[in-house]
Amino acid sequence: MSDSQAAPAAGSLFGEGSLPFDIGWQKLMMWVFIITDALLFAGLLVSYGVVRVASPVWPDQNVAFDMNYITLMTFTLIASSWSMVCAVSASNAGNKKHVSTFLWLTIFGGVSFLGMQVYEWSHFIHEGARLTSNPWGVAHFSASFFVITGFHGMHVTTGVIILLIVAIRSAKGKATAIGVENAGLYWHFVDLVWVFVFALFYLV
Amino acid sequence: MSEHPAESGKKVYLQHAKILAVLATLTVTMIFIGESPLVQAPKVFLLLLGSGTKAMLIIFYFMHLRFEHKGLVLTVLVGIFVTSVLMFLVPAYDGGYILEHSLYK
Numbered sequence: 001m002s003d004s005q006a007a008p009a010a011g012s013l014f015g016e017g018s019l020p021f022d023i024g025w026q027k028l029m030m031w032v033f034i035i036t037d038a039l040l041f042a043g044l045l046v047s048y049g050v051v052r053v054a055s056p057v058w059p060d061q062n063v064a065f066d067m068n069y070i071t072l073m074t075f076t077l078i079a080s081s082w083s084m085v086c087a088v089s090a091s092n093a094g095n096k097k098h099v100s101t102f103l104w105l106t107i108f109g110g111v112s113f114l115g116m117q118v119y120e121w122s123h124f125i126h127e128g129a130r131l132t133s134n135p136w137g138v139a140h141f142s143a144s145f146f147v148i149t150g151f152h153g154m155h156v157t158t159g160v161i162i163l164l165i166v167a168i169r170s171a172k173g174k175a176t177a178i179g180v181e182n183a184g185l186y187w188h189f190v191d192l193v194w195v196f197v198f199a200l201f202y203l204v
Numbered sequence: 205m206s207e208h209p210a211e212s213g214k215k216v217y218l219q220h221a222k223i224l225a226v227l228a229t230l231t232v233t234m235i236f237i238g239e240s241p242l243v244q245a246p247k248v249f250l251l252l253l254g255s256g257t258k259a260m261l262i263i264f265y266f267m268h269l270r271f272e273h274k275g276l277v278l279t280v281l282v283g284i285f286v287t288s289v290l291m292f293l294v295p296a297y298d299g300g301y302i303l304e305h306s307l308y309k
Contacts, residue, residue, distance in 0.1 A: 021276035203238030
């Protein structure tokens with residue numbers, strides 16, 4: 001293949017030769033993944049919205065949940081997002097010591113969030129909530145809760161595993177800046193999803 | 205390749221902390237809105253506005269989308285937003301129909 005075929009001319013749709021959107025393939029694939037995963041969560045939240053619109057009654061979240069506890073979970077996740085962006089900044093600057101510190105802080109935040117979610121789930125189940133029924137009368141309420149927060153929790157678990165791998169690789173001096181950045185993109189996405197879950201499920 | 209700021213140290217971490225403070229403030233504000241005696245429709249609107257603002261802060265400042273190619277920014281934002289709205293509009297019509305005809309009663 002000649003050079004003119006391999007690299008689109010400047011000013012074309014991409015305009016950046018062999019780098020669509022002017023980024024490397026790893027980051028581009030991460031963004032493609034994030035878009036598709038965001039649409040998946042959008043589908044879940046939209047389904048929940050339709051169920052809410054169609055249900056004549058809906059339980060008061062303040063009765064079913066401890067809102068102070070949910071707020072603490074939210075702050076934990078936001079704070080872990082801060083430590084992650086600091087790790088990415090440190091990685092771009094080549095500050096390996098700071099990368100390691102912030103990555104472990106982020107992992108701590110993620111594990112704390114998961115621990116709180118496990119407690120919240122067990123408390124909810126202990127109160128009688130199941131996928132098909134619950135003491136508050138509207139079956140869709142607990143079904144939406146388990147599906148949406150469960151799916152999100154699964155993403156957090158995956159994020160913690162990815163961060164652990166990156167942190168270990170960082171300690172061995174094997175982690176690359178793009179590796180840390182992609183892990184960061186994923187982690188921020190997990191935080192981003194929680195922003196909407198928190199607002200639409202717990203506050204509306 | 206797009207350039208990201210290769211800065212590190214307290215100054216950069218504090219800049220990120222400022223965004224964190226704004227996110228925390230928005231979260232607290234949204235909790236107050238959620239617990240206020242407002243009618244459902246404006247409450248949902250305000251909460252979506254708050255969530256959208258938080259999402260934009262995370263996307264542009266934490267995910268560094270503001271440093272990326274304009275094409276990527278448009279693909280991410282317009283793609284997700286337009287599809288989500290379309291996704292809601294189609295089944296919401298059915299939801300409204302179900303509510304109107306009281307199929308749940």
